[in-house]
Amino acid sequence: MISYGKNSKRLTIIFFLLPSLFGLIFFSLTPMVSSFFISLTDWDVISGSPKILGFSNYLNILQGEEFWRTLKNTLYFIVLYIPLMLLTSLSVANLLNSKYKGIAMYRAIYYIPVITSWVAGALIWKWVLSPQYGVVNAILSYIGINGPGWLYDEIWAMPGIVLASIWKDVGFFGLIFLAGLQGIDPTYYEAAEIDGANGWQKFRKITLPLLSPTIFFVVIVSIINSFQLFPQVMIMTEGGPHGATQVMVERIYKYAFEYYKMGYASAFSWLLFLIIFIVTLVQLKLQKSWVRYDT
Amino acid sequence: MIHKEIWRKILFYSIISIIAVIIIIPFFWMISTSLKERGALMAIPIQWIPDKVSFEAYQKLFKIFPFGRAIFNSMYVAIMTTFITISSAAMAAYVFAKIEFKGREKIFVLYLATLMIPGQVTMIPNFLVLKYMGLLNTFTGVMLPSLINAFATFILRQNMKVIPNDYIEAAVIDGASHFTIFYRVVLPLSKPIIAALGIITFMGTWNSYLWPLIILTSKNKMTLPVGLSLLNGQHGAEYNLLMAGSLISIIPILIVFLFTQKYFEKGLTLGGIKG
Numbered sequence: 001m002i003s004y005g006k007n008s009k010r011l012t013i014i015f016f017l018l019p020s021l022f023g024l025i026f027f028s029l030t031p032m033v034s035s036f037f038i039s040l041t042d043w044d045v046i047s048g049s050p051k052i053l054g055f056s057n058y059l060n061i062l063q064g065e066e067f068w069r070t071l072k073n074t075l076y077f078i079v080l081y082i083p084l085m086l087l088t089s090l091s092v093a094n095l096l097n098s099k100y101k102g103i104a105m106y107r108a109i110y111y112i113p114v115i116t117s118w119v120a121g122a123l124i125w126k127w128v129l130s131p132q133y134g135v136v137n138a139i140l141s142y143i144g145i146n147g148p149g150w151l152y153d154e155i156w157a158m159p160g161i162v163l164a165s166i167w168k169d170v171g172f173f174g175l176i177f178l179a180g181l182q183g184i185d186p187t188y189y190e191a192a193e194i195d196g197a198n199g200w201q202k203f204r205k206i207t208l209p210l211l212s213p214t215i216f217f218v219v220i221v222s223i224i225n226s227f228q229l230f231p232q233v234m235i236m237t238e239g240g241p242h243g244a245t246q247v248m249v250e251r252i253y254k255y256a257f258e259y260y261k262m263g264y265a266s267a268f269s270w271l272l273f274l275i276i277f278i279v280t281l282v283q284l285k286l287q288k289s290w291v292r293y294d295t
Numbered sequence: 296m297i298h299k300e301i302w303r304k305i306l307f308y309s310i311i312s313i314i315a316v317i318i319i320i321p322f323f324w325m326i327s328t329s330l331k332e333r334g335a336l337m338a339i340p341i342q343w344i345p346d347k348v349s350f351e352a353y354q355k356l357f358k359i360f361p362f363g364r365a366i367f368n369s370m371y372v373a374i375m376t377t378f379i380t381i382s383s384a385a386m387a388a389y390v391f392a393k394i395e396f397k398g399r400e401k402i403f404v405l406y407l408a409t410l411m412i413p414g415q416v417t418m419i420p421n422f423l424v425l426k427y428m429g430l431l432n433t434f435t436g437v438m439l440p441s442l443i444n445a446f447a448t449f450i451l452r453q454n455m456k457v458i459p460n461d462y463i464e465a466a467v468i469d470g471a472s473h474f475t476i477f478y479r480v481v482l483p484l485s486k487p488i489i490a491a492l493g494i495i496t497f498m499g500t501w502n503s504y505l506w507p508l509i510i511l512t513s514k515n516k517m518t519l520p521v522g523l524s525l526l527n528g529q530h531g532a533e534y535n536l537l538m539a540g541s542l543i544s545i546i547p548i549l550i551v552f553l554f555t556q557k558y559f560e561k562g563l564t565l566g567g568i569k570g
Contacts, residue, residue, distance in 0.1 A: 009394070009396070012394065012472075012473045012474075013390055013394055013396060015386075016386040016387065016389055016390045016394070016473070016477075017386070017387055017390055017402075019379075019382070019383040019386060019387075019442050020383045020384065020386065020387040020406070020442060020443050020444075020448065021387075022442055023383065023439070023440065023441070023442025023443030023444075024405065024406060024409065024443045026424070027417065027421055027439060027440040027442065027443055028409045028412065028417060028440075028443050029405075029409070030420070031416075031417035031419075031420035031421050031424070032412055032416060032417055032420075034420040035416050035417060035419055035420050038419065038420065045423070045426075088314075091310075091314075092314065095307070095310060095311045095314070098307060100304065100307055100308070102308075106311050106312075106315055108553075108556065109315045109318060109319065110314070110315070110318060111552070111556075111559070112318065112319075112322065112549070112552075113318060114563075115498055115502075115545075115548050115549065115552045115559075116502075116545050116548075117501065117502035117504070117519065117520045117523075117544060117545075117548075118502060118504060118520070119502075119504050119519075119520035119521075119523045119524050119527075119541075119544075120520070120523060120540075120541035120544050120545055123523060123527060123537050123538070123540075123541050124321045124322070124324070124325045124538070124541055125321060127324065127325075127328060127534045127537070127538065128320075128321045128324055130534075132337075132339065133336060133337055133338075133339070133341055134324075134341075135320060135321075135324050135341065135343075138340065138341045167317075167318065167321065170318075171318075172563060175560060175563055175564060176563070176564060179564045228413065228415065230504070230505055231504045231505070231520075234504075234524070235524060235527055248415075249415055249505070252415050253505065253509075256418075256419050256422075257422075257509055262419055262423070265419060266416075266419050269413070269415045269416045269418075269419065270416065272413060272415055272416070273412070273413055273415075273416050276411075276413055277411065280411065
């Protein structure tokens with residue numbers, strides 16, 4: 001019989017928490033604070049001591065057109081991506097929720113893009129969307145459509161990135177919705193069938209309201225993800241043509257690790273943080289007002 | 296009535312197959328392109344199936360880039376990161392679930408607060424710290440930040456909380472220490488959730504791009520995504536090469552996926568559960 005003395009308990013706690021506390025302090029909390037201090041300087045790593053600038057990095061970013069362009073590009077992405085993603089992943093979830101044979105195989109197929117790395121996926125899509133030699137425009141030409149220049153066209157570059165992102169994410173969000181659908185009590189549907197409701201009515205009056213917490217969650221997650229677009233832009237367009245696909249993380253990466261403007265890049269990253277923070281706050285507020293939780 | 300059921304079945308399989316085909320076409324195009332000679336890339340009309348199958352791209356790929364090495368690097372980093380993440384998170388989760396002390400909840404809230412911080416904010420200071428510690432271009436540098444993973448800690452804590460305290464008290468009466476209880480009782484009971492978390496951590500690390508791109512700079516240290524993006528920068532027009540590289544990077548993770556699909560699905564939905 002061992003007794004847990006005060007000291008032995010303390011030592012046990014310290015032992016168990018040590019690895020994660022080390023990570024928490026040195027790779028999360030301290031960096032966050034120091035990132036803010038770096039954002040107030042003109043530090044470029046190479047030339048000795050940084051000058052303290054106060055908030056002028058922030059002012060420069062907010063007064064320049066680049067930040068607003070990245071914001072506009074991100075909103076363009078969101079406006080195209082979210083409705084299309086909801087439509088496709090809800091359809092996929094509904095299909096996968098049926099009891100026909102062979103579903104497991106289709107399920108596995110839908111996940112392959114999810115497990116593919118974004119770098120490989122983006123390379124594939126860059127080639128798939130090639131205006132002259134890619135399959136998308138080839139297929140379009142079979143039905144008599146002259147396909148656009150996709151990634152080489154200022155207007156079509158972002159839709160191209162959206163298509164790649166839908167392809168990559170539909171399996172994941174489909175799975176999330178599938179889990180939501182399977183959580184709905186089947187007696188609701190049975191009752192509706194007795195009342196003579198058709199498929200669409202059942203979807204509109206039962207599935208959609210009961211799925212609203214999941215839909216809400218998915219929309220919030222995708223908005224936050226949209227502000228953090230990176231690999232697809234880096235590989236497919238590098239922000240071009242003419243800045244039409246420049247986004248925040250791509251800018252932060254370039255300023256920090258190509259131009260070594262650590263202060264400027266840090267300020268940019270804090271603005272990104274602020275935006276994500278606001279989205280999260282809005283989420284917490286809205287959640288109460290329009291989401292219906294099944295009780 | 297039966298007639299209607301058949302039509303419904305046909306409609307169902309048509310739609311689900313069309314979506315599957317749309318999802319597969321890019322992969323098909325990748326494989327087809329990787330087997331083409333360079334000249335055939337720009338054939339018009341496009342060749343869905345190469346007129347002449349050639350392994351030129353694969354030979355060149357391994358000659359100009361240490362691709363075998365990159366596969367090993369990706370494996371090593373993914374396995375080690377998964378091990379570090381899960382061990383560190385499970386140890387912390389055990390304390391937060393089963394050892395009571397003053398201030399415990401406050402520390403836990405501090406862990407959860409890190410979920411709010413986007414990686415792009417911490418990556419610049421983390422890069423600078425690793426630079427001054429001489430850990431740039433090392434696997435240790437890439438893996439160290441995974442010591443803290445608030446999401447994994449949270450999920451594991453939720454699961455460990457459900458383990459009845461009677462089990463633990465019984466073990467204490469038998470004279471077991473916390474280390475023994477953790478290792479012999481709590482960890483075995485958490486196996487399914489550890490498997491799910493492990494799989495998504497492994498896949499996330501295997502596919503991660505931005506962080507290794509910043510830290511791993513030399514060719515023989517690069518993971519597959521970083522190597523592929525370098526290849527894209529240097530041979531951006533040689534799509535047979537790029538597609539061969541992409542295919543090679545997908546095959547190992549596809550094999551892992553096929554063997555772990557159940558845990559993979561469970562892992563993905565972990566993030567989607569709202570209480």
